[in-house]
């Protein structure tokens with residue numbers, strides 16, 4: 001073992017563990033501050049959950065598909081002296097997504113308020129006024145929860161105390177679902193206005209109503225798709241990092257964060273290589289960071305018991321598949337479709353609280369080939385179908401070695417109702433279960449989105465961006481403040497930029513921030 005007393009990192013060196021979108025954005029911020037940055041990731045491509053796998057001419061974008069709040073990316077690029085739109089081709093979608101119910105009802109989410117009101121009227125005329133009130137309230141929650149809270153450091157108790165009155169005023173103690181229930185009566189509308197926390201791993205019946213802000217940000221800033229998938233965004237970030245003089249090393253797994261005298265001094269890779277750094281940033285899950293990468297060090301706050309007591313986001317069953325010669329077929333199936341099963345609240349209870357894998361399901365169906373020709377061979381389609389399932393931390397955890405094929409058959413039966421005959425046209429395919437998330441991303445309990453964003457696991461209560469456990473160590477990404485989702489992890493890098501000082505050798509006037 002290396003004697004780390006001899007590690008004397010140069011003051012301008014920084015390491016980022018993990019090339020997820022949060023890690024890459026952090027590297028860009030540190031590069032803009034004058035640091036010599038090296039990003040290390042165990043996978044073979046950058047992007048983490050936002051990376052892709054290609055097979056037989058089909059590109060499977062593994063995770064994020066919906067890009068919201070594009071100004072966060074524009075500001076990130078601007079901080080590095082670059083123009084985001086020169087590097088990434090972002091296409092805004094007119095129809096955001098379609099929601100379907102078993103009774104045949106459909107609801108098309110769009111930016112145009114009048115069109116949305118008419119759809120609400122079509123489903124439940126008595127809910128129009130409540131819907132308008134809900135929209136106004138979402139805007140208030142956006143201004144507070146996103147602009148004020150999400151982009152600001154929240155590691156000091158005083159930060160929390162300052163915002164408490166607003167939490168109380170906005171009834172942050174109520175869940176998203178409880179809030180929506182007070183505004184609209186129709187069960188389908190209640191689902192359509194409250195399901196969004198699932199996009200960031202939260203149970204809508206438990207996550208604070210502050211998250212109704214998502215309705216506002218979608219309507220105000222649109223729903224977008226990056227041509228080439230989120231992989232193209234990750235690749236563009238790598239180019240910016242390299243243009244700043246930084247390095248991105250794939251296939252490099254960190255085994256331990258090296259700490260001496262309470263200060264992080266770099267990392268050791270699984271192969272034994274030691275990399276010193278003055279600033280160490282972990283984009284790995286905080287559970288992995290504290291339980292594994294800091295396993296040899298005493299923790300004041302994030303002890304194994306504390307980590308175990310956290311509520312983790314749900315797991316995901318994701319079936320990626322291509323279909324041959326189907327372009328133009330199933331013309332009513334667009335880029336994003338949400339297919340509701342017969343149950344909403346009871347299904348959430350199965351997934352989040354009971355840890356029970358039910359036979360019924362609600363699915364998100366992604367069909368990027370209607371927008372992006374680069375995702376499939378000409379004439380073919382590329383899809384993924386995603387079902388929220390329990391994570392692996394429940395006492396009755398699902399054995400996916402045993403259940404994958406039978407669950408795939410259940411998903412296929414649901415999909416046959418929407419894209420009939422697709423199984424006769426199947427091309428290459430892949431299935432990710434919570435076990436894949438555990439093994440590929442080193443995600444505790446194989447959870448899809450790290451620690452669940454409940455009120456007592458948010459802001460100050462989340463693992464801090466400036467580590468409580470070692471000086472010179474910072475945390476970014478889905479499990480830390482402000483949380484999961486692309487806007488969340490990009491904001492965590494913005495917060496990091498506010499916490500890390502300028503690199504010592506760079507005069508203040510040259511700083512990008």
Ligand SMILES: Cc1cc2nc3c(=O)[nH]c(=O)nc-3n(C[C@H](O)[C@H](O)[C@H](O)COP(=O)(O)OP(=O)(O)OC[C@H]3O[C@@H](n4cnc5c(N)ncnc54)[C@H](O)[C@@H]3O)c2cc1C
Nearest residue numbers: 018020022042048049063064065066254284477478485486
């Ligand atoms: C299926 C799916 C769909 C989603 N859809 C959307 C969407 O439409 N819109 C949206 O905004 N968000 C979406 N999300 C959420 C969003 O993708 C994530 O919250 C976000 O990408 C997580 O980024 P991150 O920075 O936390 O890092 P991650 O993407 O989790 O990456 C962390 C990286 O760290 C690496 N790593 C971990 N440990 C080590 C180690 N010891 N050494 C080296 N490397 C290590 C991993 O290999 C990984 O590459 C989706 C997520 C999933 C899974």
